[in-house]
Amino acid sequence: MITKKGINASPGVAIGTALVLDAEDYRIPRRTVDPGQIPAQISVLDNALETSRAEVAELRVAAARKVGDQAGDIFRFHEGLIGDRRLRESVAELITNHRNTAAYAFSQIMGQRQKEFRALNDPYLKERVRDLHDIERRVLRHILGRQREDIANLSEPVIVFAHDLTPSQAVSIDRKHVLGFAIDVGGQTSHTAILVRMMDIPSVIALNDATSDVTGGETVIVDGVHGIVVINPDEATLERYRAQQREYREFVVRLNRLRDLPSVTRDDVRIQLFANIELADEAEAALEAGAEGVGLYRTEFLFLSRTRPPSEDEQYESYRRAAESLKGKPLVIRTMDLGADKMSFSMGMQHDPNPDLGLRSLRYCLQHLDLFKTHLRAILRAGVHGDVRIMFPMITTPMELRQARATLADVMEDLDEEGISFRRDIKIGIMVETPAAAIMAASLARDVHFMSIGTNDLTEYTLAVDRGNERVAHLYAPHSPAVLRLIRSVLRGGARISLPVNICGEMAGSPVYCQLLIGLGLRHLSMTPKDIPEIKRIVRSSTIAECRAVAREALRFDSDRQVLNFLRDELRKLNDDPL
Amino acid sequence: MVLERELTVTNREGLHFRPIMQLVEVASKFSSRVRIRCGDREADARSPMELLMLVATQGCSLMVTIEGDDAPAAMDALSQLFSQGFGET
Numbered sequence: 001m002i003t004k005k006g007i008n009a010s011p012g013v014a015i016g017t018a019l020v021l022d023a024e025d026y027r028i029p030r031r032t033v034d035p036g037q038i039p040a041q042i043s044v045l046d047n048a049l050e051t052s053r054a055e056v057a058e059l060r061v062a063a064a065r066k067v068g069d070q071a072g073d074i075f076r077f078h079e080g081l082i083g084d085r086r087l088r089e090s091v092a093e094l095i096t097n098h099r100n101t102a103a104y105a106f107s108q109i110m111g112q113r114q115k116e117f118r119a120l121n122d123p124y125l126k127e128r129v130r131d132l133h134d135i136e137r138r139v140l141r142h143i144l145g146r147q148r149e150d151i152a153n154l155s156e157p158v159i160v161f162a163h164d165l166t167p168s169q170a171v172s173i174d175r176k177h178v179l180g181f182a183i184d185v186g187g188q189t190s191h192t193a194i195l196v197r198m199m200d201i202p203s204v205i206a207l208n209d210a211t212s213d214v215t216g217g218e219t220v221i222v223d224g225v226h227g228i229v230v231i232n233p234d235e236a237t238l239e240r241y242r243a244q245q246r247e248y249r250e251f252v253v254r255l256n257r258l259r260d261l262p263s264v265t266r267d268d269v270r271i272q273l274f275a276n277i278e279l280a281d282e283a284e285a286a287l288e289a290g291a292e293g294v295g296l297y298r299t300e301f302l303f304l305s306r307t308r309p310p311s312e313d314e315q316y317e318s319y320r321r322a323a324e325s326l327k328g329k330p331l332v333i334r335t336m337d338l339g340a341d342k343m344s345f346s347m348g349m350q351h352d353p354n355p356d357l358g359l360r361s362l363r364y365c366l367q368h369l370d371l372f373k374t375h376l377r378a379i380l381r382a383g384v385h386g387d388v389r390i391m392f393p394m395i396t397t398p399m400e401l402r403q404a405r406a407t408l409a410d411v412m413e414d415l416d417e418e419g420i421s422f423r424r425d426i427k428i429g430i431m432v433e434t435p436a437a438a439i440m441a442a443s444l445a446r447d448v449h450f451m452s453i454g455t456n457d458l459t460e461y462t463l464a465v466d467r468g469n470e471r472v473a474h475l476y477a478p479h480s481p482a483v484l485r486l487i488r489s490v491l492r493g494g495a496r497i498s499l500p501v502n503i504c505g506e507m508a509g510s511p512v513y514c515q516l517l518i519g520l521g522l523r524h525l526s527m528t529p530k531d532i533p534e535i536k537r538i539v540r541s542s543t544i545a546e547c548r549a550v551a552r553e554a555l556r557f558d559s560d561r562q563v564l565n566f567l568r569d570e571l572r573k574l575n576d577d578p579l
Numbered sequence: 580m581v582l583e584r585e586l587t588v589t590n591r592e593g594l595h596f597r598p599i600m601q602l603v604e605v606a607s608k609f610s611s612r613v614r615i616r617c618g619d620r621e622a623d624a625r626s627p628m629e630l631l632m633l634v635a636t637q638g639c640s641l642m643v644t645i646e647g648d649d650a651p652a653a654m655d656a657l658s659q660l661f662s663q664g665f666g667e668t
Contacts, residue, residue, distance in 0.1 A: 077596040086626035122634045
C-alpha cells in the first residue's frame with residue numbers, strides 16, 4: 001500500500017482500477033474506410049511521419065548538445081527509420097489495398113517488423129525491437145492526434161493517472177468511464193483543476209511522481225476531499241474509504257436541498273450567485289445547481305482540440321443553445337481567451353517564450369480581426385435568444401477596450417447592412433485580471449456596463465507566480481494582501497458610478513473567502529455550479545456586518561499566511577446550519 | 580548499367596545503426612538503385628529498416644548490385660565505405 005499526498009482539485013471519493021495515460025499501449029481497432037477516404041488516410045500517414053521525423057530531429061540536436069554526438073546518432077537512426085521510404089510504401093499499400101486506417105496499417109506493419117526482428121534471433125536486433133516500438137508509439141501518437149483517442153474511447157471505468165492533462169485532453173474524455181484523476185503536476189487553480197472540478201470527477205493533482213508508482217491495473221483510491229491517493233490499499237483502508245464515499249454522497253444530497261432557497265444573508269441582503277461554464281450544455285446544469293445565470297461562459301473550449309476555428313454558425317449554435325437553456329437569465333459570454341496554457345497550435349498560434357505575457361487572449365483577437373469578427377458576429381446574433389452580455393478578457397489599457405469596442409461596432413454595422421438580426425443593446429463588460437486594469441478600474445468603469453474580477457490571473461500577475469508550475473504553485477495566494485487591495489480598488493472604482501462588479505475567479509467558489517468577498521463589497525459571485533450550494537449555505541449563515549468585520553480584519557495583515565489562518569478560523573466558527 | 584560486387588563486412592560490430600546510416604546516406608546520393616544481399620535476405624540500400632534485417636555481422640560477405648546510370652561512381656563510393664570498415668575497427 002502506498003499513500004501519496006497532493007492537492008485536492010475536485011471533491012469526492014473514487015475507488016477503482018488505475019490506467020496510466022502515458023505508459024498504456026495504444027489500442028488500435030481494426031477499421032476500414034470508404035475508398036474515397038484512402039487519399040486522406042495516406043496524407044494523415046505522411047503528415048504523422050513528417051511531424052515525428054521533425055520531432056526526433058529536435059531530440060537529436062538536444063541530445064547531441066547535452067550528452068554528445070553519440071547520443072545524437074541514435075536519434076539520427078530513428079530519423080532514418082521514420083523516413084524509410086520502403087516502410088512508408090508498405091503502409092500505404094495496406095491502406096490502398098485493404099482500405100485500412102492509417103493507424104491500423106502502420107501498427108500492423110510495425111508489429112510485423114518487430115516480429116521479424118525477434119525471429120532473426122540476433123541479440124543486436126532483439127534490442128532494436130525497442131527502437132521500433134518507440135517509433136511506432138511516436139508516429140501513432142501523431143496519427144491519432146496526441147493521446148486523445150486513448151481516453152476518449154474507454155470501455156470500462158478507470159482512475160486515470162497522468163503526468164499532465166491538457167485542457168483539450170480533459171474536454172475530450174469520456175466522462176462515463178473516468179471515476180477519478182491522479183495528476184502529477186498542477187496547482188489548485190490550474191486549468192486542469194478547473195476542468196476536473198467542472199466535470200465533477202474526484203481528482204488529486206500536484207502528486208509529483210504518482211505515475212511512476214503505478215503500472216496500470218492496480219486498485220487505487222482517489223480522495224479528492226483531502227488530496228490523497230492510495231495505491232493498492234489494504235482491506236481496512238478500502239472499508240474506511242467506502243464509508244467516506246457514502247458520507248460524501250449524503251453531504252451532496254444535503255447541499256442540494258439548499259438549491260431552491262434564496263441566496264440572502266441573515267439580514268436580508270441579496271448575494272447573487274452565478275455559474276461559470278465551459279460548454280453550452282452546462283447552462284442547464286447551472287440552473288439546476290441554483291445559479292441565477294451564467295457569469296462566465298468560457299468560449300475558448302470551442303476552439304480547442306480541433307484543427308480549424310469553428311465557423312460562425314457553429315459558434316452561434318452553441319451560444320444560442322446556452323442562451324435558450326437559461327430562459328431569460330443572464331449569460332455573460334467572454335470572448336475567447338486563447339493563449340498561455342490554452343494553446344491551439346493548429347490555428348497558427350506560435351509558442352511565445354513567455355506565454356502569460358505574450359500574444360494571448362484579447363491581444364491575439366485584436367491582431368486577428370477576421371477570427372475575432374466572426375466570433376463577435378456569432379455572439380451578437382445569439383443575443384436575440386436571451387439576456388446575452390459580452391465580456392472582454394485581459395484588458396490592460398483603456399486603448400485596448402476602445403479597440404475592442406470599435407471592432408464590435410464594425411461588426412454591428414456589417415450585420416445591419418446584411419439585414420441580420422442581433423442584440424443591438426448588448427451590455428459590455430471587461431474582465432479585470434491584470435494589475436493595470438485593477439489600478440485603473442475607476443477610469444475603465446466609465447466605458448462599460450459591468451466589470452468582473454478574474455482573480456486567478458490577477459493573482460498570477462500580481463504575485464508573478466505561474467499557478468501551473470508545481471515548483472512555485474505554493475506561492476500562489478489570491479488572499480495575498482496585495483491582491484486584496486487590488487480587489488478593493490476595483491470595487492471602489494465601480495462603486496463610484498454604481499457599476500455592478502462581479503468576481504469570477506476560483507476564489508468566488510471557495511468557502512474560505514466567501515465572507516471576505518462579501519465584506520469587501522461584492523454582491524455578485526460567479527463560480528463552478530457545484531460550488532453554489534456550499535457558498536449559498538455560507539451566505540445564508542452570515543450578516544453583512546459580520547462580513548465587513550472579517551474583511552476589515554483581513555486587510556490588517558501583511559502576510560498571506562496570516563490572512564489565510566484568520567479566514568480559516570472564521571469559517572470554522574461559522575457552523576450555524578440554516579438547513 | 581548493372582554492376583555487381585562482393586563486399587565484406589570488416590568492422591567488429593557489423594552492420595549496426597551507424598554503418599547503416601552511412602550506407603543510406605551514400606546510396607541516397609546516387610540515382611542508381613542499390614540492392615544488398617546477405618544469404619537469402621535482400622535489402623534496398625536506402626532503407627535502414629531492411630538493412631538492419633540483413634543481420635550482417637563481421638566477416639559476412641554481401642553481394643552488392645547497382646543498377647543505373649551512375650552505377651560505377653556509386654560502386655566506388657560504397658566499396659570505399661566497406662574497405663574502411665565504416666570508419667570503425
